[in-house]
Amino acid sequence: MDEPIQLDALGAGGPYRSRSRLPIRELGGRPVAELSLVPRLYVQRTMAALHRARTMPADERASALTRAGRLFETGVVGGLGAEEYRHIVSRVSGMPITVVRSAASGIAHRAGEAYRTTRYARPEGAVDDWRDPLTRSGQAVWTRRGDVFAVHAAGNHPGVHTLWLEALAMGYRVAVRPSRREPFTPHRLITALRESGFGEDQVALLPTDYSVADDVIRDADLAMVYGGEEVVSKYGDDVRVLPQGPGRSKILLTEDDWERHLGTIVESVSAFGGTACVNTTAVFVRGDPAPVAAAVAERLAAIPSLPPEDDAAVLPVQPVTDARAVEKYLLDHVDGATPLLGGDGIVHDLGDGSGVLRPAVFLVDRPDAPQTGIELSFPCVWFAPWSPADGVGPLRNTLVLTAMTRDDDLVDRLVDDPSIRNVYLGDAPTFWMPQWVPHDAYLGEFLMRTKGVIRA
Structure with missing residues (x-):
């Protein structure tokens, strides 16, 4: 049997292979890698080194990010070629191989664009540097709220690793605690960043067990944490932490011509294997939802059941015992x-x-109905009736709401509601998320602030 791939921690002193290593298994149970879990002291020393480090100049950060994106997508990184990386991620996470390929390309593109895309969050009246000539007469300067940013990453989709690249672009040093479900993507990405010019004291990978996980957050200035309701409850009141909880994305249909939107609804439910926070989990229909639901069910039923590494795979795969647990929860x-x-x-x-x-x-x-708030890691959708008398209440607490409506007054209320973070009008799938559109607001809104500067 082949030796397992060693996924070392990546601290301020270089790669570190610990005595405590977690087996990473592919879907059939065969171990394919070992993830080094670091102790509390290692976390503390690494985080201290990130705090001591100097920020790289902006032009060097932008160039290094671009090089890292190309290397991540096409090169040999940590001994793994690009196609081997994509295959093993598919076999470990159960994500369809086409989704993994698309995500890898997306990460590479977003790395190359990360410095530029941070500009979308910067206030129009602010400049990047106190040396800008505009500060001679007084100007807002866009500055970081801290120096070290920590990420507790999710493993449901490789694309979660595009967002924290913007923190690097803005000059933060970044520490990532990877998901045990899929640690290959952050390990490959951080290795590529280091090989492309970021120092070992600029970006780190800190795999830990649960008892040490909070130390990564505690020792950072700011943090972003992915997870379910328990994460939102745990960190929701901490102004230093940006929780990334369930999306509960929805579609609202208020017109009778739903047939022309059927493809958008099906794709919104099933894209990315239904595993992303931007997948639709509930559809609200003015009038009787049954015909729409039946048409969606017919199309979804036709999707074949295939291993994730098959190019025709659409649906996610899990170890059968885990899949049965999801099934039991649903039923x-x-x-x-x-x-x-x-x-x-x-x-x-x-x-x-x-x-x-x-x-x-x-x-x-x-x-x-409470079921409309259930979000699961596969294409699962609840159809519910809706009328104007119901208002926006059932549509709240939503990452993305696609509203197929001609009611401008309703749109006003949807856009004004603070619990609906994105509103798409017309035939736009809930997973549409180009780089210039905020995900859950721009990350820069959390990481940066303006500071008045005048050089009299």
């Missing part, structure tokens, strides 16, 4: 909803220890 929460797809189960056992999570479509009988 335990049906609670009177009408199944159109998946009511008898959603796991297709591939016979190799892994199972495909097949789509589920359910009807609920009221817009405030």
Whole structure:
């Protein structure tokens, strides 16, 4: 058997292989890698080194990010070629290989554009440097709120590693605690960044067990943490932490011509294997939602069950015991909803220890049904009736809301509602997220501030 890939911690003193190593297994249970878990003292020393380090000049940061993006996408990094990296991520995470390829290209592109895209968040009246001639008569200067940024990363999609690249572009030193589910992407990306010009005291990978995880956050100036409701509850009141919780993205249909939007609805539910926070989890229909739900269910039912490394794969795959646990959670929460797809189960056992999570479509009988807030890691969507009398209440707490409506007054209320973070009008899928559009606001809004400067 091949020796497992060693995913070393990447601290301020270079790669570190600890005695405590976590086996990373592919979907069938075979160990393919070992992730070094670092102790508390190692975290403290690394974070202290990041605090002591000097920020790289802006032009050097921009150039290094561009080089790192190219190396990440096409080069040999840490002994892994690009295609080998994509294959192993697919086999470990269960993400369809086409999604992994697209995500790798997206990371490379966003790395090259990271410095430029931070400009979208900068106030129009601010400049980047106190040396700018405009400060002679008084000007706002855009400055960091701190020096060290920590990230507790998610493993549901490689694309989560595009966002913190902007922190590097803005001059932060960054420490990433990777997900145990998929540590290959951050390890490859940080190795590529170091090989492209970022020092070992500029960006670090700190895999830890749960008892040490909070030390990474505590020793940073600011942090971003991915997770479920428990993460939002734990960090929601900490002004130093930006929680990235469930998306609960939704679609609202208020017109009768829903057939022309059917493709957008299906793609919004199923893109990325249904694993992303921008996937649609609830559709609200003015009038009877049943015909729309039936049409969506018919299309989703036609998606084949395939291993994730197959180029035709669309659906996510998990170890079969994990897939059965997801299935049980879903069926335990049906609670009177009408199944159109998946009511008898959603796991297709591939016979190799892994199972495909097949789509589920359910009807609920009221817009405030609690199931519309359930977000799962596969294409699962709840259809509910909606009327103007219901207002925006059922649509709140949403990362992306696609509203297919001609009611401008309703749009005003949706855009004004602070719990709806993005509003797309018309035939725009909920996963549409180009680099110039904020995800959950611009990251720069959290990391930066303006400071008045005058050189009299």
